Amino acid sequence: MTDIDITSTSEEGFVTRSRIGDFELTIDATDQEGPNPNATLVADYASCYIPAFRVGGQQRDYDDLGKIEIDAEADLDDDDDLEAIRFHIKVEADVPEDDLDDIVARGEDICHVHSALREELHADITAEANAF
Incomplete structure (x- = not known):
């Protein structure tokens, strides 16, 4: 099955x-x-990462992060293959930077798409709290 x-x-x-x-x-x-396959993959990655980020927040006792938005960027090589992905995460809640960094790392551990990609394609992630 x-x-x-x-x-x-x-x-x-x-x-x-x-x-x-x-x-x-x-x-x-x-x-x-x-959308093209590369754009779809980046969108799928971001769509997987957001709920993983929320779960990571819950693990750190942030049950209500409010609105979360990812601005995703990707670079292609000369053969149109993905070579770099970057996420900038905006979080509505006011979360101290140390906790935010921990939630980002927990999200990486939880996100299934992150786990499925080769390591050099893991998103370079930045995050900001109190963003809305």
Whole structure:
């Protein structure tokens, strides 16, 4: 038995539609009908990291971090392969810097996408509290 079951189909060109349960995700290498695979990977990473960050906050007794936003950036090499990812996290709650650094590290340990990527592609993460 598998844990994740996805069907990805490309009828023509560079557009792929993936069926994930009841959802459909369109990814387009040309950025015309959807985001490209690299952008999708970075967005998936950020989308995984935010709940991991919240859990890390709960482990440090910050049950209400409020709004969390990640500004994600990525660099591509000459072959259009991802070579660097950076996250700047904005947190609504007022969290001391030492605790914020600890929550960032806990988020890295919890985030499944972070664990799945090769180490040189782990996001370089900065965070600021009381940001909204």
